[in-house]
Amino acid sequence: MKREPIKVLLVDDEEDFVEMLSLRLETVGEEVTPAHSGEQCLEVLEGKAIDVVILDVKMPGMDGIETLREIKRRFPAVEVILMTGHGTIESAIQGQALGAFDYLLKPADFNELMEKLEAARKKKVEQNR
Amino acid sequence: MEELRLLLVDDEEHFRQVLAKRLSRRGMAPEQAGSGEECLTLLEKQPMDVVILDVKMPGMDGLEVLRRIKERYEKTEVILLTGYANTQDGVDGIKSGAFDYLSKPVELDHLAGKIKQAHEKILWEADREREAEFREKMEQRMVAAERLASLGTLAAGVAHEINNPLAIINDSVGWMQLLLNKTDMAETPIKGQLEKGLDKIAKSVERAKKITHQLLGFARKGNSVFSEVNLRQLAEEAVQLVQKEASYKEIEFVQEADASLDSIWSDAYQLRQVLINLLTNAIHATGPKGRIKITLQKDGEQAMLSIQDTGQGIPQGDLERIFEPFYSTKPTGEGTGLGLFVTRGIVEKLGGTIEAESRLGEGTAFRIKLPRVHQNHGGLEEDGRTGWLEKVRDMADKPTSPGEKPS
Numbered sequence: 358m359k360r361e362p363i364k365v366l367l368v369d370d371e372e373d374f375v376e377m378l379s380l381r382l383e384t385v386g387e388e389v390t391p392a393h394s395g396e397q398c399l400e401v402l403e404g405k406a407i408d409v410v411i412l413d414v415k416m417p418g419m420d421g422i423e424t425l426r427e428i429k430r431r432f433p434a435v436e437v438i439l440m441t442g443h444g445t446i447e448s449a450i451q452g453q454a455l456g457a458f459d460y461l462l463k464p465a466d467f468n469e470l471m472e473k474l475e476a477a478r479k480k481k482v483e484q485n486r
Numbered sequence: 487m488e489e490l491r492l493l494l495v496d497d498e499e500h501f502r503q504v505l506a507k508r509l510s511r512r513g514m515a516p517e518q519a520g521s522g523e524e525c526l527t528l529l530e531k532q533p534m535d536v537v538i539l540d541v542k543m544p545g546m547d548g549l550e551v552l553r554r555i556k557e558r559y560e561k562t563e564v565i566l567l568t569g570y571a572n573t574q575d576g577v578d579g580i581k582s583g584a585f586d587y588l589s590k591p592v593e594l595d596h597l598a599g600k601i602k603q604a605h606e607k608i609l610w611e612a613d614r615e616r617e618a619e620f621r622e623k624m625e626q627r628m629v630a631a632e633r634l635a636s637l638g639t640l641a642a643g644v645a646h647e648i649n650n651p652l653a654i655i656n657d658s659v660g661w662m663q664l665l666l667n668k669t670d671m672a673e674t675p676i677k678g679q680l681e682k683g684l685d686k687i688a689k690s691v692e693r694a695k696k697i698t699h700q701l702l703g704f705a706r707k708g709n710s711v712f713s714e715v716n717l718r719q720l721a722e723e724a725v726q727l728v729q730k731e732a733s734y735k736e737i738e739f740v741q742e743a744d745a746s747l748d749s750i751w752s753d754a755y756q757l758r759q760v761l762i763n764l765l766t767n768a769i770h771a772t773g774p775k776g777r778i779k780i781t782l783q784k785d786g787e788q789a790m791l792s793i794q795d796t797g798q799g800i801p802q803g804d805l806e807r808i809f810e811p812f813y814s815t816k817p818t819g820e821g822t823g824l825g826l827f828v829t830r831g832i833v834e835k836l837g838g839t840i841e842a843e844s845r846l847g848e849g850t851a852f853r854i855k856l857p858r859v860h861q862n863h864g865g866l867e868e869d870g871r872t873g874w875l876e877k878v879r880d881m882a883d884k885p886t887s888p889g890e891k892p893s
Contacts, residue, residue: 373654381661464653464695467660 362388363478364406368398368424369413369440378411381467387474395419395427402432409458409477411470414441414448422451429456434485436477440465490605491533492516495525495551496540496567505538508594514601522546526554533559536585536604538597540567541575549578556583561611563604567592645698652698656691659684700824714749715757717782717789724761725780728769735774743782750789750858756832757856763829764793764852770816771797771850788838789858794851800844808842 365387369375372393379389390405392398396419398410410428414421425437439452439460449460458477461470492509494516496502506516517532519525522543529537537555541548552564566579566587576587585604588597663684666677674680718741725739732739768778776796783790800808800815807813809830814823833840838856 371650371654374650374657377654377657377661381657381664384661384664462699463649464656464691467657 360386362386363474364408365389365474366392366398366401366405366407366410368392368395368410368416368421370394370416371413385471395421395424398424399427399431402428402435407432407435408481409474410435410437411474412437412439412457413463414439414452422448422455425452425455425457434481436481438470438473438477490514490601491535492601493519493525493528493534493537495519495522495537495543495548497521497543498540505592505594505597509598509601512594512598514598522548522551525551529555529559529562534562535608536601537562537564538567538601539564539584541572541579542569549575549582552579552582552584561608563608565597565600565604641701645701648694649698652691652694655687656695659687659691663688697824700828711753711755712751713754715752715754716749717747717757717791718743720754720757721761721780721782721791724758724765727762728765731766732769732778735769735772735776737769737772737775738777740777740779741782742779744784747782747784747789750856752836752856756836760829760832760854761791761793763825767825767852768793768795768797768850771795773797784858785855787858788855791854791856792851794849796849799846799848800842800850801846802844805842805844809840 365382367375367379367382367389370393375391375393379391382389390401390407392401395416398412401407402410412421412424412428416424419427421439421441425439428435428437433456436458437452437456439449439457440463441448441460449457452460458480459473461473492514494502494506494509495518496505497520499520502518502520506518509516516538517528517534519528523546525537525539526546539548539551539555543551548566552566555562555564563585564579564583566576566584568575568579568587568589570589570591572589576584576589579587585607586600588600663681665671666674666680666684671677721741721743725741729739765778772778772795778796779792779794781790781792781794783792804815809826810823811827812823813827830840833854833856836856838854840852840854842850842852844850
């Protein structure tokens with residue numbers, strides 16, 4: 358039985374990072390849309406069905422927390438996994454209070470990322486049935 | 487007042503004996519010497535605070551003896567006894583460093599007074615010296631702390647910047663590993679070699695990641711969240727978290743807790759981190775089927791928490807350095823040398839102390855003392871000193887430190 362790919366929106370201002378993680382996720386069969394800023398992320402969400410957003414916290418312009426707030430306001434069905442470069446738990450706690458599904462520390466362990474992606478998608482599917 | 491060490495030097499035996507007896511009656515019993523030479527020999531064996539020195543002596547005269555004493559025993563004070571109306575000797579003596587002079591015949595009250603003054607001067611100077619030493623030590627410690635603080639800030643900045651490229655390397659490697667396992671690559675003769683290389687890169691990223699995460703953990707802004715913490719429960723949680731690693735070695739955990747020790751006021755998140763760090767270390771140090779004992783005790787206003795393993799122990803020389811940053815005895819690549827450094831930082835931030843005791847072949851115990859009730863914002867230790875890390879953070883955060891302990 359073929360598994361349904363997870364529709365991932367990957368948001369990070371590090372273009373190389375977005376490119377390589379997208380390639381990796383695509384190789385295991387997921388469907389990835391890249392974005393390099395909070396604004397771009399919201400634009401994508403306007404026109405495309407997305408299951409899970411992987412969102413970098415620290416970005417120039419609109420940062421991850423702000424973007425998360427907007428996502429949850431305008432697209433509440435979409436799950437968000439925060440990706441933080443800090444060893445700080447604070448932004449993660451703040452994010453979770455704002456409705457993020459989970460968080461990961463950069464550089465993230467790929468298996469952990471996959472588990473969280475899977476769990477986030479499951480939650481989304483269950484809540485929107 | 488400290489015991490006064492007094493030496494009386496005069497060639498006239500009778501005069502000397504009488505004066506010594508009278509001084510003894512006033513509680514200032516002197517040692518005696520009958521000549522300058524004898525005086526110097528005696529001083530070599532027995533340091534003196536005050537020397538009462540006759541100027542006019544056959545052989546080496548008093549002024550010469552005085553010069554030699556001042557040359558060799560800077561701190562010894564000399565009171566000269568000059569002949570009647572011979573003030574010139576006295577003046578010369580003071581120029582050579584005598585504390586004062588008295589002319590014979592000596593009035594005992596006068597002499598006793600001078601001896602006391604000389605002794606006070608010595609004590610005062612010793613005090614001043616101790617104070618200067620202490621100040622210098624504190625200054626050195628502050629310099630070291632400041633250096634560590636700026637090192638910490640720099641290291642955190644570097645760690646943060648490095649995490650991004652690390653993430654890119656990480657996913658590039660992961661992607662290539664995936665590609666190698668696609669069916670069309672399985673036939674490639676060098677597949678094994680490529681896999682080996684990629685595996686090494688992946689492992690190195692993992693290693694670098696450990697370092698950057700710990701550095702960032704150390705530099706974490708110090709807003710502790712204080713609440714009631716049940717130490718027993720916290721210890722159980724921490725054990726649960728490391729249980730899996732311990733089970734491979736069949737290590738047994740024993741917990742002993744004072745029934746009277748209830749909750750303390752502290753930061754649960756950070757304390758858990760401390761416990762996990764120490765338990766993980768203990769697991770690494772302990773051989774198969776070993777035992778790790780966690781003890782919780784109430785000790786007056788403090789809670790004491792100890793973690794004791796049955797590992798190989800830490801040699802004395804290493805024990806002194808284990809809390810230093812980047813100091814590790816684990817094989818290169820396994821320990822970051824930051825675990826205990828961060829642990830101590832957290833404990834001190836929470837107003838506590840940590841110490842280690844070890845016996846080779848028997849094991850190591852880490853003892854943490856924490857205030858049961860949080861004293862003040864400043865994180866004061868039990869003896870009133872502020873933890874150095876807190877001080878460093880205060881210096882870095884704001885020009886003046888708030889929340890001084892009210893006097």
